[in-house]
Amino acid sequence: xxxxxxxxxxxxxxxxxxxxxxxxxxxxxxxxxxxxxxxxxxxxxxxxxxxxxxxxxxxxxxxxxxxxxxxxxxxxxxxxxxxxxxxxxxxxxxxxxxxxxxxxxxxxxx
Numbered sequence: 378x379x380x381x382x383x384x385x386x387x388x389x390x391x392x393x394x395x396x397x398x399x400x401x402x403x404x405x406x407x408x409x410x411x412x413x414x415x416x417x418x419x420x421x422x423x424x425x426x427x428x429x430x431x432x433x434x435x436x437x438x439x440x441x442x443x444x445x446x447x448x449x450x451x452x453x454x455x456x457x458x459x460x461x462x463x464x465x466x467x468x469x470x471x472x473x474x475x476x477x478x479x480x481x482x483x484x485x486x487x
Contacts, residue, residue, distance in 0.1 A: 378451055378456065379447050379450045379451060379455055379456055379457060379458060380456065380457070383456060383457035383458070383484060384457065384458045384461050384479070385457075385458070385459055385460075385461060386460065386461050386462065387459065387460070388459055388460060389459065390457060390459065390484055392486060392487055393457070393484040393485065393486055393487060394484060394485055394486075394487050395457075395459070395482045395483070395484050396483050396484065396485055397482065397483040398480065398481075398482055399450075399453045399454065399455050399480075399481035399482060399483065400453070400480070400481060401478060401479070401480060401481070402446055402449040402450040402453060402455065402458065402478065402479060402480075402481040403445075403446055403449060403476060403477065403478040403479075404441070404442040404443060404444065404445025404446030404447070404448070404449060404476070404477045404478075405442060405445065405474060405475070405476045405477075406438050406441040406442045406445065406474070406475050407468060407472060407473070407474045407475075408434060408437070408438045408441075408472070408473055408475065409471050409472045409473070435475075438465075438473065438475040439463060439475055439477070441475075442463070442475045442476060442477035443477045445477070446458070446461075446477040446478060446479065449481075450479075450481045453481050454483065455481035455482060455483060456482075456483055456484060457481075457482050457483070457484045458479040458480065458481055458482070459479060459480050459482055460479050460480045461477070461478070461479035462477070462478055462479065463475065463476065463477050464476045464478070
């Protein structure tokens with residue numbers, strides 16, 4: 378099981394030795410905002426500032442993709458993930474794909 382403390386955007390984990398590289402793991406989700414949410418976001422955008430409706434949507438999408446990546450790493454027998462990244466693309470107008478990915482590894486404490 379991947380320990381949340383053993384996920385990093387760097388190539389290594391301080392205090393740990395990589396004993397096995399498993400490969401790329403990923404979690405992907407595709408999200409859209411409801412028509413009511415889009416109306417609320419449109420109203421917020423007229424006044425400027427932080428668009429909390431869209432921030433919440435993005436956070437939920439990232440969290441879901443992150444948890445799916447962890448599940449994928451667990452299935453492959455990893456206990457850590459290095460080089461973790463997020464990516465997002467618009468699939469079509471109003472529909473966004475969010476991808477969390479990284480390199481699954483097995484590490485041991487030095």
